Amino acid sequence: MMKNGYGPVWVIVEQRDCRIRTVSLQLMGRAQKLAAGLNTTAEAVLFGNLMEHHVRPLFAAGADRVFLGSNPQLAFYEPEIYVRAIVRLAQEHEPEIILLGSTAMGRELAPLVAARLQTGLTAHCIDLVLDENNILEQHIPAYGGLLSIICPQKRPQMATIAKGVFPMPEPDPNRSGEIIPVTVPEDVSPRLQTLEVVHEVPDEIPLESAAIVVAGGAGAGDPDGWRQIADLADALNAALGCTRPVVDEGWAPLESMIGQSGRMVSPELYIGVGLSGEQQHMVGITGAKVMVAINNDAKSPVFDQVDYGVVDDCRAFVPVLIKKIKAYQKNQVTC
Amino acid sequence: MNIVVCVKAVPDPQQACNIRIDPVTKTLMRCQVPLVLNALDKNAMRAALDLKEQFDVHITALSMGPPDAEGIVRECLALGADQGILLSDRAFAGADAYATAYTLATAIAKIGPVDVVFCGMASSDGSTEWVGPEIATFLDLPVVTMVEEIVECRGPQWKVKASLAHGYRLMQVQLPAVFTVTRKLNTPRALVFSGIINARKKSIVRWGIDDLGVPAEAVGLKGSPTIVSKLTTTQSKREVEILTGTREEKATQLLKKLVDSGVV
Amino acid sequence: MIDFTFTEEQEMFRKSAREFAETKVAPKVAEMEATGEVCDEVVKALGEAEMMALTIPEEYDGLGLGYIARLICLEEISRVSVATAMMLQVFALGIEPIIKFGTEEQKKKYLPALAKGERLASTAVTEATGGSDPTGIRTSYRKEGNDYILNGRKCFITNSHIADTITTLAKDNENPKTFSTFILEKGMEGFKPTHKEHKLGMRGCNTGELAIENCRVPAENLLGGEGKGMRVALGAIGDVGRGGMVGCALGLQAACLEASVKFANERILYGKPISNLQTIQNKLAQMKIDLEAGRLLGYRAAAIQDNGGRSSNEFAAAKYFTTEAAQKAAKMAVDIHGGYGCMEEYAVSRYLRDSFVLGPSAGTSDIMKVIIARWVLS
Numbered sequence: 014m015m016k017n018g019y020g021p022v023w024v025i026v027e028q029r030d031c032r033i034r035t036v037s038l039q040l041m042g043r044a045q046k047l048a049a050g051l052n053t054t055a056e057a058v059l060f061g062n063l064m065e066h067h068v069r070p071l072f073a074a075g076a077d078r079v080f081l082g083s084n085p086q087l088a089f090y091e092p093e094i095y096v097r098a099i100v101r102l103a104q105e106h107e108p109e110i111i112l113l114g115s116t117a118m119g120r121e122l123a124p125l126v127a128a129r130l131q132t133g134l135t136a137h138c139i140d141l142v143l144d145e146n147n148i149l150e151q152h153i154p155a156y157g158g159l160l161s162i163i164c165p166q167k168r169p170q171m172a173t174i175a176k177g178v179f180p181m182p183e184p185d186p187n188r189s190g191e192i193i194p195v196t197v198p199e200d201v202s203p204r205l206q207t208l209e210v211v212h213e214v215p216d217e218i219p220l221e222s223a224a225i226v227v228a229g230g231a232g233a234g235d236p237d238g239w240r241q242i243a244d245l246a247d248a249l250n251a252a253l254g255c256t257r258p259v260v261d262e263g264w265a266p267l268e269s270m271i272g273q274s275g276r277m278v279s280p281e282l283y284i285g286v287g288l289s290g291e292q293q294h295m296v297g298i299t300g301a302k303v304m305v306a307i308n309n310d311a312k313s314p315v316f317d318q319v320d321y322g323v324v325d326d327c328r329a330f331v332p333v334l335i336k337k338i339k340a341y342q343k344n345q346v347t348c
Numbered sequence: 349m350n351i352v353v354c355v356k357a358v359p360d361p362q363q364a365c366n367i368r369i370d371p372v373t374k375t376l377m378r379c380q381v382p383l384v385l386n387a388l389d390k391n392a393m394r395a396a397l398d399l400k401e402q403f404d405v406h407i408t409a410l411s412m413g414p415p416d417a418e419g420i421v422r423e424c425l426a427l428g429a430d431q432g433i434l435l436s437d438r439a440f441a442g443a444d445a446y447a448t449a450y451t452l453a454t455a456i457a458k459i460g461p462v463d464v465v466f467c468g469m470a471s472s473d474g475s476t477e478w479v480g481p482e483i484a485t486f487l488d489l490p491v492v493t494m495v496e497e498i499v500e501c502r503g504p505q506w507k508v509k510a511s512l513a514h515g516y517r518l519m520q521v522q523l524p525a526v527f528t529v530t531r532k533l534n535t536p537r538a539l540v541f542s543g544i545i546n547a548r549k550k551s552i553v554r555w556g557i558d559d560l561g562v563p564a565e566a567v568g569l570k571g572s573p574t575i576v577s578k579l580t581t582t583q584s585k586r587e588v589e590i591l592t593g594t595r596e597e598k599a600t601q602l603l604k605k606l607v608d609s610g611v612v
Numbered sequence: 613m614i615d616f617t618f619t620e621e622q623e624m625f626r627k628s629a630r631e632f633a634e635t636k637v638a639p640k641v642a643e644m645e646a647t648g649e650v651c652d653e654v655v656k657a658l659g660e661a662e663m664m665a666l667t668i669p670e671e672y673d674g675l676g677l678g679y680i681a682r683l684i685c686l687e688e689i690s691r692v693s694v695a696t697a698m699m700l701q702v703f704a705l706g707i708e709p710i711i712k713f714g715t716e717e718q719k720k721k722y723l724p725a726l727a728k729g730e731r732l733a734s735t736a737v738t739e740a741t742g743g744s745d746p747t748g749i750r751t752s753y754r755k756e757g758n759d760y761i762l763n764g765r766k767c768f769i770t771n772s773h774i775a776d777t778i779t780t781l782a783k784d785n786e787n788p789k790t791f792s793t794f795i796l797e798k799g800m801e802g803f804k805p806t807h808k809e810h811k812l813g814m815r816g817c818n819t820g821e822l823a824i825e826n827c828r829v830p831a832e833n834l835l836g837g838e839g840k841g842m843r844v845a846l847g848a849i850g851d852v853g854r855g856g857m858v859g860c861a862l863g864l865q866a867a868c869l870e871a872s873v874k875f876a877n878e879r880i881l882y883g884k885p886i887s888n889l890q891t892i893q894n895k896l897a898q899m900k901i902d903l904e905a906g907r908l909l910g911y912r913a914a915a916i917q918d919n920g921g922r923s924s925n926e927f928a929a930a931k932y933f934t935t936e937a938a939q940k941a942a943k944m945a946v947d948i949h950g951g952y953g954c955m956e957e958y959a960v961s962r963y964l965r966d967s968f969v970l971g972p973s974a975g976t977s978d979i980m981k982v983i984i985a986r987w988v989l990s
Contacts, residue, residue: 090517093490117512121493124445124478128485133446133573136476150577156376158369158581167573204522205490208507212515225611235639249612261387261531268513274475282611291365303611304586305602311590311880314365321605322590323598324880334599338612341603419620426624538635539628541662541675544621 659729
């Protein structure tokens, strides 16, 4: 079959309990823009069970077609089945681009598909644009600047992107599209099976929606210093995030790490305490209205990226700041 | 039982922030940062060593890197690996994750029948998380990424827990298989003197492209589907105001600024 | 000629020692400073990390690693805690006479437990009447049947209250010019630690007095033969003791330099970090020169020792140089920190106090010069 123009732009969509996950909708929005730039279609690939009546948001977000595998066997992410099905579809439809969310599933599925298709894959992109040759430029932060990665020859061009990098698209309820059913591959060996999926409900304020985010870094020094930073977050009713060194020390879980391969936040106020403004962390903060840093090194790169800076030992400064905040809050109590 | 642990020499993360893009030439500024064993690879090593305590296990530490990377392979021998292999050749340089995984997979196939491949989930440089799964694909093995607990490992069918953002999935895997591990899985073993002494009698083999018998187009920069097309420097859009005064004064000022901006 | 590089294996020893110091010792420094007492967890960790086994031969369950390896470990541990390095170095000092002069039975009896850290060692020479002049000691022994009866008091003994085996120097009651060394064991009747010193520095390292009253010591605890006491006791002090001080001093020098560089880069005066100022750079340069020179003196002496040569003179020079340099470095570090240098929360104030204790340990600087003059004039 002669192909005119470019193959479609695909998003491998993720669902949980029949709800399309936020990152997939955000990617769908971006896919639609990229498809427009290539004069081709934006399409979704979705597996799950009983999903037939839940795909409308994908069309509203920009999909022209949805390849839907809706089947009890596909209810959970089964790596071998999903990979086989996606690869078969890709070999048939030859997408130009495939995007996946940087979720646990996406980060495993993407390389399995890419290796099978013998193509390139970029991780944790913070932007995707088409260059002058309509090749997908995949931007990742590194070495204090930005790397543009391209996959010049092989197709499809593949990338994973975290939730929050792209905005939620304005849903267009008038958009509709085609649903193409996908059959489950029968010939997959049972060498790998999902026995159980357990979701735990996080009890902290979710980082992505917090108005105030306090993020701590290695400057906390030890668990006592970390506790002070957590107290600051409490005092401000803020969500508490961290950098990678904090996760390495074991003071905070990986789920609270803000950054390129962690969580993305866009608060009104961001306060970075005892962190150096490492790029991998700072790209996790988009569109904060006010940014503050507390760090004892006047030469720290973090001070180039914030509105207000305090050069001081965070372990000494944070308790004083907490005192002031509490005093202010007391005065604010109105009848 | 034959276990291969894939390990990587990375610039010391404590000093890696000194490697920067030169804003004028748009290339990486030369910087002497020492190479260390990637942190998550130590968790992978420990997973293999724990199995060695329970079963009859032979551990190979495998790494693709420049000649300097031999130090971290020897460190793995000192930690308890039985044999080390360093894939080092100019032809391997410039590899992206795909080409790296292809090269490592070819070496694993050359080692012989393998029961388990452990990798750290990601490296502290690069940090794509792709190499483990892609090795699995090239070897046609099942893979579980982000392993946080090995629940059952007696016999050829394992049960492991893989991390989700909040929660986990319990996977049943038929060996041989590839596992990428997280920090949660274990606490790495300390490097001890008797281990360093025992490493004296263990060998590190070096393989180049001829030893692997692969064409030059399949490895290194030539074998990489992705390339870096350009480096750019980013400009911050914020102008910082550094607060001055005593500690008390700075705290008062800061709070006032935040209240005035309406964010508190 | 000379290869001044460390081998890959030695670099791994250093890495292992540094990781140990930072993960097992550093968290306990504050507690040791506050109490002045030895931290049991640190002693246990040292044993588990095989630190006491370094110089003990393999046939007695040691690692047989030699004195360069030992110096590397001491340097790395001292960088984090001089007190811990001092304690560790004196373990080796108490072990050395047994290695060098012990009978096969003595070595088999004592060394394996010492290698595992199950038992701890020390050496007791100094008394109120002689440290710099060991011939002035008054602790004496007399023969009684197959045993010896010892009487006396030792002071300023490192690990006095924690050691299980203490190689002790005493003089013959009948012949005051004759000396012998004995292995005294904790719990022996008539032998006990008494007064604990409260030092201004090296807090976390136990220093104290030993009281010996009609202590009956069996003949099999005589070390190296009657009349050989000076050679046995002082031989170890000359290289292992001085070498240990070099390790303590080098680690402290490195710590002073690191802290000074960090502070100088962070402290802003006149709109720039003070590391831009020549007076500060002058001090940093001096610290660096002294550290490089001290390392060369120390590792060369250790290399001679590893090759089986006599190294006590070279170690005298290294001990003098590095302990003096450490005291200067600590003072410069405090000066660079300005007012902050006097505050306990800044490590440099501890470095200054620790540096004072380096001087008189294992021979004062003046005695080192006497020894070196003797070397030159011989």
